[in-house]
Amino acid sequence: MRRKAQQEYDAIVVGSGAAGGMCAYVLACQGVRVLMLEAGRDYDPVTETPMFQLPKDAPMRGAGTPEKPFGFYDATVDGGWQVPGEPYASAEGVNFMWWRARMLGGRTNHWGRISLRMGEYDYKPRSRDGLGFDWPMSYDDVAPYYDRTEMLIGVYGSNEGLENTPDSSPGVLQPPPAPRAEELLTQKVCGEQLDIPVIPAHLAIMTQRQDADRLSRELWPNNPLAQRVTADSMRSRAACFYATPCGRGCSIKANFQSPTVLLPPALATGNLDIVTDAMVREVTVDAQGRATGVHYIDKTTRLDEHVSARVVILAASACESARIMLNSKSAAHPDGIGNGSGLVGKYVMDTVGAFVGGQIPALENMPPHNADGASAMHLYMPWWLYQEQAAGRLDFARGYHIEFGGGRKMPGFGFMGGLAPFTEGAYGRRFKEECRRYYGSFIGFSGRGEMIPNEDCYCEIDPDGVDQWGIPTLRFHWEWSDHELNQCRHMQHTFRDIIEAMGGNVTSTVHDDGADAIAAPGQIIHEVGGAIMGDDPRRSVLNQFCQSWEVDNLFVTDGACFVSNADKNPTLSIMAIAWRASDYIVEQLAQRSIG
Amino acid sequence: MITRRAVIRNLVVTVGGGSLLSACGGRVSLETLAPGAPPRFYGDREMAVLSRVSDLLLPRTETPGALDVGVPGILDGLMAEWASEETRVEHRATLAALDTELGARLLGDFLDADSASAEAALSAVDAEAFAGDGVEGYRGLKGLVAQAYFSTEGGAVEELGWVGVPGRWDPCAQRT
Numbered sequence: 001m002r003r004k005a006q007q008e009y010d011a012i013v014v015g016s017g018a019a020g021g022m023c024a025y026v027l028a029c030q031g032v033r034v035l036m037l038e039a040g041r042d043y044d045p046v047t048e049t050p051m052f053q054l055p056k057d058a059p060m061r062g063a064g065t066p067e068k069p070f071g072f073y074d075a076t077v078d079g080g081w082q083v084p085g086e087p088y089a090s091a092e093g094v095n096f097m098w099w100r101a102r103m104l105g106g107r108t109n110h111w112g113r114i115s116l117r118m119g120e121y122d123y124k125p126r127s128r129d130g131l132g133f134d135w136p137m138s139y140d141d142v143a144p145y146y147d148r149t150e151m152l153i154g155v156y157g158s159n160e161g162l163e164n165t166p167d168s169s170p171g172v173l174q175p176p177p178a179p180r181a182e183e184l185l186t187q188k189v190c191g192e193q194l195d196i197p198v199i200p201a202h203l204a205i206m207t208q209r210q211d212a213d214r215l216s217r218e219l220w221p222n223n224p225l226a227q228r229v230t231a232d233s234m235r236s237r238a239a240c241f242y243a244t245p246c247g248r249g250c251s252i253k254a255n256f257q258s259p260t261v262l263l264p265p266a267l268a269t270g271n272l273d274i275v276t277d278a279m280v281r282e283v284t285v286d287a288q289g290r291a292t293g294v295h296y297i298d299k300t301t302r303l304d305e306h307v308s309a310r311v312v313i314l315a316a317s318a319c320e321s322a323r324i325m326l327n328s329k330s331a332a333h334p335d336g337i338g339n340g341s342g343l344v345g346k347y348v349m350d351t352v353g354a355f356v357g358g359q360i361p362a363l364e365n366m367p368p369h370n371a372d373g374a375s376a377m378h379l380y381m382p383w384w385l386y387q388e389q390a391a392g393r394l395d396f397a398r399g400y401h402i403e404f405g406g407g408r409k410m411p412g413f414g415f416m417g418g419l420a421p422f423t424e425g426a427y428g429r430r431f432k433e434e435c436r437r438y439y440g441s442f443i444g445f446s447g448r449g450e451m452i453p454n455e456d457c458y459c460e461i462d463p464d465g466v467d468q469w470g471i472p473t474l475r476f477h478w479e480w481s482d483h484e485l486n487q488c489r490h491m492q493h494t495f496r497d498i499i500e501a502m503g504g505n506v507t508s509t510v511h512d513d514g515a516d517a518i519a520a521p522g523q524i525i526h527e528v529g530g531a532i533m534g535d536d537p538r539r540s541v542l543n544q545f546c547q548s549w550e551v552d553n554l555f556v557t558d559g560a561c562f563v564s565n566a567d568k569n570p571t572l573s574i575m576a577i578a579w580r581a582s583d584y585i586v587e588q589l590a591q592r593s594i595g
Numbered sequence: 596m597i598t599r600r601a602v603i604r605n606l607v608v609t610v611g612g613g614s615l616l617s618a619c620g621g622r623v624s625l626e627t628l629a630p631g632a633p634p635r636f637y638g639d640r641e642m643a644v645l646s647r648v649s650d651l652l653l654p655r656t657e658t659p660g661a662l663d664v665g666v667p668g669i670l671d672g673l674m675a676e677w678a679s680e681e682t683r684v685e686h687r688a689t690l691a692a693l694d695t696e697l698g699a700r701l702l703g704d705f706l707d708a709d710s711a712s713a714e715a716a717l718s719a720v721d722a723e724a725f726a727g728d729g730v731e732g733y734r735g736l737k738g739l740v741a742q743a744y745f746s747t748e749g750g751a752v753e754e755l756g757w758v759g760v761p762g763r764w765d766p767c768a769q770r771t
Contacts, residue, residue: 052760054746060672060676061669061746243760368758408755424726425725427718428654431653432754435755
């Protein structure tokens, strides 16, 4: 997609993923003329998704490589933890892994679709336990935007009324798919023996077609243009047919990806232009230090281009947006735009991750059946020990949820990886029988926990590094606190207990030291923070509407604005917060109080 | 859902270490060795030993065997195009050690042994390897053969009964 800037723009949106896509959609629907700049290539999930191909059809059996860490078919057609020509550094002893999806739609193409709302505790964590920071807004302020986002993108799930696990408004969620065998067994054992709730997961996958007329009216009362483009887009989406892996993308648009759900209606308004292969280098300012536009490198010509607009919205992903701000130095902003507080790049957080795998005899010899389901999990365990934590009975302050799965999935590379130890000595017909017996009997439990922001986790401009576009690169610093490491130990022991309660055999190492179990920083690809919001300009970068305290026409609507990183995977909250910020931008533009 | 981390961990477990993850980069044009085409990685003896081991591990029964679906050719392609130099060296060493060990157990050439004797010798090597002794890299080799087999249509669909496009999810069990 390469439409050159041809008119005056009200807003430049940098990035096309969850935050950029949402801002473009909400702004364009309300008549704001938007130019979107995407650093990666154009990408069309409808024509480019290898939904039905088998491992045998792929080079190297579809196996992961440094270029395609999640295998040949992964929807990230360009990007990964390493991007050629776009390096980054880590401080000594740190192994930060920085995922960049260089493509239209960014990470929304590959993500897990897990769409959990942050709850009332999650917006005021410091008030509860004295650690980290409170958000400048409350759950109630964001709740209407969660509703709208879920209605727009299509999320399945249920309302269970559990502590700090918010319900959606009536008519918002789609029905969750029924659980599969391993999920039913896990639910039964966790409920009866361990008192761990196992409830329908919330995922941005449609189990039924959207009611386009009702939803578009409820989302956009009194806005015929927005109603029309939204309803048309909804009508073009099909429900999940329960067969292919979501991580490859979805050509029938049953799952949420920015290029299938946010960008088409935004483009249909006529108010959005998109330029891909546009690597933004810096935000430009006038003599008063107000944003005037951005410089970007046209990757196809390697030329430096400049575009102007009344408002600049950074949605390039948490650390990339921080990088652009730090690289935007001027007389008015000697330490980078909007960085008077010195906090740009600070308080970067990822999700705490740890895993234990098991083999469950009760699941052996399952008859052939459709275990694909909606590709991802149908059930999960929300954090269940709030009261124990509040009573001081745990040695870590914040919770985690559990994602789990197994079943008779498509045999791919790495398949039957856990099988070998169970087939000792087996050859020939017996080996085949053993494989049939064990296929579908393996299960894995992954914890996804909250990390508390700390002073030692940040990114800064690397004084020695530039990328192939001549743009200064980032250097990452990281240190986990005991809260994260102890939480990981708790995960390890809990997952072992679940597997054993199911009568299973643990097949991976259970670590007693959380440091041995914890995923590398950045590995879970939930990094947020770096331009945190707050209610004090001295101690935050943005206000609650993602607006820079110092530059009133500069907004940062991606994960960089996060003040905490609850265990509720960030994408849904990014979109809700971006929608809220976009409504504020529309208001401010109309009042001419910015731009 | 098996998470990203689990997938990576699974890969590491499967290949018996992280070495295969350090694959050579860039080129992606692999496919199964065409019938009659010369191997690109294996020598004649290696190819013969690997083929025999694959056939003994996954013979043709009511469903296709390892040779029917081209397992040796798949592994030849993986080693030629995907594996790092370190992995290649280890893999060759494993095949050679296995050949030697089987010869010693059979008091003759493994390739000349009848099926029953050869399978008995392999099962003994297998048991020893999983007890933590024996031929280094053997467990990884067995895993690779099995993975190559089950990544084919014959292995996945005919043998395991995996259903590619099963239609909508209508379970008979209800959540209680």
